[in-house]
Amino acid sequence: NDEQVKLVFSSVAPPQDGLYRATASLLLDGIYLGPINDTGVRKDDPNDRFPHEDRRVLRALKVFGAFTNQTDIRIDNSLDVYIGEDGEGYVEHYLLDFGEAFGGHGAKHARLWDGYTHIFSFGEMLGNLPTLGLRSHPWEHIRPTPWKSVAAFEAQYFDPLSWKETYPFEPIQRARDDDNYWAAKIIAAIEREHLERLVSAANYPEPGAGEYIIETLLQRRQKIINSYFELVSPLEYVALENHRLELKDYGKIYLTPLPRQTRYEVRFYDDGNREIAEPRWIEGNASEAELAIELSAQLLRQADDYLRLEIRVWRGDVPAPRPAAFHIRADKGNAPRVVGIVH
Incomplete structure (x- = not known):
C-alpha cells in the first residue's frame, strides 16, 4: 500500500528531479531448491556430478567479477530451481544480486578497498602490523567519480591478478x-x-557518466587480457585438415601493445608421455596470428595413433609459463582429429 511505499522511500536520499531510480528482480519460475554450495555436489540432482569447487564456470567468476567489480559473489547470491514435473525435470542454476557491481557494493558500505581485499584477511592484518597500519595500499588513492550514478569505479589502480x-x-x-x-x-x-548498447540501455541520468563507464570497462578489459593471456600459451584451434594443424595466436590479436617477435616451441609426445621426435621451432610472422604445423603420417604412427603436441609461445626471449597441449587421435582408417585441448 501507499504507506509501505513511503516507508521504503523514506530510507533513501530524496531525488533532485523528483524521480527515484531502483532495480527489480523477476521471480524465477520453478521450485526453489536453495543456494548453490561452493563445494561438493547437490545430492538430490543426478546431473550434478562434478564438485562445484572444480567447475570452470564457477572458478572463472574471479575474472567476470573483476571486470565489473562484482565483489558480492557468495553462496547466498545463488539459487537452484527445479523446472518440470516431479522426476521428469531438471535443475537450473542462477547467480543473483548484481545490483552492487560497478563500485556499488563499496559505495553502499563506504569501502574503497572493495575488490582489493577480502572483508577479513590475515595477510593484510599481518602486513599492517609492522607499520602500525601506515602501509600504503592502492585503493587509498582511489577517489569517487563526480557522478552519483557511478561511484568509485575505476581502472587506474585495478589489478586483475590481485582482485578479490x-x-x-x-x-x-x-x-x-x-x-x-x-x-x-x-x-x-x-x-x-x-x-x-548496454550503457545506452542503462540510461545513466548524468552527462558523461555513461561514456566514463564505457572507457573504464574497456581499460579493465585490456588489463584482464594482458594479465591472463601472458600466463598461458594463448593458442586456439582452427582446423585439422590433410595432416595440417591450424591454430590462431590470440596474443597477436588482443594483447596491447602487440607482442614483440614471437616463436613457437613444438614438442611431440605419445600417450605414454614419451617424446617421439625432435622439438620443432616455428618463427612467427609479426603481422599474422595464424600458425600451421604439419603432422606426417609417420609421426602419427610413431605415436601409436595418439599424439600430444605441446606448443609453448615465446615472446622475444621470454617463454610462456605453460604450453598449450593439443591431443590428436588417429584411429586406423579415420582422419586424425583433435580430441582435447589444455591451456
Whole structure:
C-alpha cells in the first residue's frame, strides 16, 4: 500500500528531479531448491556430478567479477530451481544480486578497498602490523567519480591478478591459470559497440557518466587480457585438415601493445608421455596470428595413433609459463582429429 511505499522511500536520499531510480528482480519460475554450495555436489540432482569447487564456470567468476567489480559473489547470491514435473525435470542454476557491481557494493558500505581485499584477511592484518597500519595500499588513492550514478569505479589502480571478492568463494580460491584464461577470452570478445548498447540501455541520468563507464570497462578489459593471456600459451584451434594443424595466436590479436617477435616451441609426445621426435621451432610472422604445423603420417604412427603436441609461445626471449597441449587421435582408417585441448 501507499504507506509501505513511503516507508521504503523514506530510507533513501530524496531525488533532485523528483524521480527515484531502483532495480527489480523477476521471480524465477520453478521450485526453489536453495543456494548453490561452493563445494561438493547437490545430492538430490543426478546431473550434478562434478564438485562445484572444480567447475570452470564457477572458478572463472574471479575474472567476470573483476571486470565489473562484482565483489558480492557468495553462496547466498545463488539459487537452484527445479523446472518440470516431479522426476521428469531438471535443475537450473542462477547467480543473483548484481545490483552492487560497478563500485556499488563499496559505495553502499563506504569501502574503497572493495575488490582489493577480502572483508577479513590475515595477510593484510599481518602486513599492517609492522607499520602500525601506515602501509600504503592502492585503493587509498582511489577517489569517487563526480557522478552519483557511478561511484568509485575505476581502472587506474585495478589489478586483475590481485582482485578479490568480498567473502572468499571456494571455486575462485581454486581457479587455475587456464580457468582464468577461458574467462578472459570471453571478456576479450566484448567490443566497444557491445558496451555502448548496454550503457545506452542503462540510461545513466548524468552527462558523461555513461561514456566514463564505457572507457573504464574497456581499460579493465585490456588489463584482464594482458594479465591472463601472458600466463598461458594463448593458442586456439582452427582446423585439422590433410595432416595440417591450424591454430590462431590470440596474443597477436588482443594483447596491447602487440607482442614483440614471437616463436613457437613444438614438442611431440605419445600417450605414454614419451617424446617421439625432435622439438620443432616455428618463427612467427609479426603481422599474422595464424600458425600451421604439419603432422606426417609417420609421426602419427610413431605415436601409436595418439599424439600430444605441446606448443609453448615465446615472446622475444621470454617463454610462456605453460604450453598449450593439443591431443590428436588417429584411429586406423579415420582422419586424425583433435580430441582435447589444455591451456
